[in-house]
Amino acid sequence: MSRREEYEKKAEELLLPIVEGQGFELVDVEYVKEAGNWYLRGYIDKPGGITVNDCEAVSRVFSDRLDEKDFIEDSYVMEISSPGLDRPLKKEKDFARSVGKSVEIRTYRPIEKQKEFCGVLTAYDSNSVTIEEDGVPRTFEKKEIALIRLAIEF
Numbered sequence: 001m002s003r004r005e006e007y008e009k010k011a012e013e014l015l016l017p018i019v020e021g022q023g024f025e026l027v028d029v030e031y032v033k034e035a036g037n038w039y040l041r042g043y044i045d046k047p048g049g050i051t052v053n054d055c056e057a058v059s060r061v062f063s064d065r066l067d068e069k070d071f072i073e074d075s076y077v078m079e080i081s082s083p084g085l086d087r088p089l090k091k092e093k094d095f096a097r098s099v100g101k102s103v104e105i106r107t108y109r110p111i112e113k114q115k116e117f118c119g120v121l122t123a124y125d126s127n128s129v130t131i132e133e134d135g136v137p138r139t140f141e142k143k144e145i146a147l148i149r150l151a152i153e154f
Contacts, residue, residue: 004031004032007031007040007071007072008029008030008031010069010071011029011031011040011042011066012026012029014062014065014066014069015029015042015058015062015065018058018061018062018065019042019044019058022054022057022058023046024044024045024046024050024054024058025044025045025046026042026043026044027043027044027045027083027087027094028041028042028043028083028087028090028091029041029042029043030043031072031076037076037077038072038074038075038076038077039076039077039078039079040066040072040076040077040078040079041078041079041080041081042058042062042078042079042080042081043080043081043082043083043087044058044080044081044082044083045082045083049082050081050082055080055081055082056080058080059078059079059080062078062080063078066078085150085152086149086150086152087149087150088147088148088149089103089148089149089150095121095124095129098121098150099121099122099123099124100120100121100122101120101121101150101151102118102119102120102121102150102151102153103118103119103120103121103131103148103149103150103151104116104117104118104147104148104149104150104151105117105118105119105129105131105140105145105147105148106145106146106147106148107140107144107145107146108144108145108146109144111140111144115146117131117133117138117140118131118133118151119131119132119133119134119138120132122137126142127141127142127143128140128141128142129142129145129148
């Protein structure tokens with residue numbers, strides 16, 4: 001396990017009871033370096049969406065817990081936010097919640113001369129994702145997929 005993965009796992013263990021205690025869902029935790037700075041981000045959600053006040057309430061408690069445990073060696077910025085409408089599907093629960101909905105898929109390499117696909121998510125398992133595109137089922141290996149997220153329709 002890399003240091004980054006270890007930090008994400010420990011942060012998730014600290015954050016999960018805080019988020020669930022507020023009646024929210026913990027969508028994801030990431031520890032990433034952007035523009036020379038490290039960021040520890042927690043993404044939370046609830047039916048109807050997360051507010052700034054929700055993020056602030058979770059952030060206060062989480063910040064205190066992080067200070068107590070002090071397991072991250074680097075200096076970093078901690079953020080709690082909504083995952084947004086265009087969040088990628090990563091975990092099993094993301095896929096389960098999205099069955100029957102339109103999704104966008106981007107692949108690492110072209111498949112039949114294209115890298116972007118859109119269709120209704122009809123099935124998934126640990127290795128593959130199946131969408132129905134214009135009435136035709138199409139299955140992708142997860143290792144081929146660079147990004148999968150809900151399609152935003154206007």
